[in-house]
Amino acid sequence: MWFSARQLEDFDTITIGQADDLKWEGVANDGTPMRLWLSRCGTADGEPYERTVTVELYCVPDDEEDEQWHNVARYDGAPLDDRLPWSHCVHCGRTQTQPDDPRGELCDEHYAELMVGS
Secondary structure (H helix, E strand, O other): OOOOHHHHHOOOOOEEOOOEEEEEEEEOOOOOEEEEEEEOOOHHHOOOOOOEEEEEEEEOOOOOOOOEEEEEEEEEOOOOOOOOOOEOOOOOOOOOEOOOOOOOOOOHHHHHHHHOOO
């Protein structure tokens, strides 16, 4: 599930982080637990966008010993045309993920590595 910054601002804040507010907890399309954080900072503070949204997925490796939340994507929550942008894999730059893709900014290969704990 993907929301714009405008939509996330209307949600109650679940947790206040150092620079972000946890605004949504749920599950991605593949059933993976997912959280969305809305940054209170902008580009002047070092964020990539004025309204940065960070996507976290809860990953359980095969050995189940290193389960944890991973930041897998950051997107512009306030694009001019109100459509969420295409993403690029943060590791290899492939342009293949879409806004409704639970992998966030990871291509198939790098998402698979994350899910098995590599």
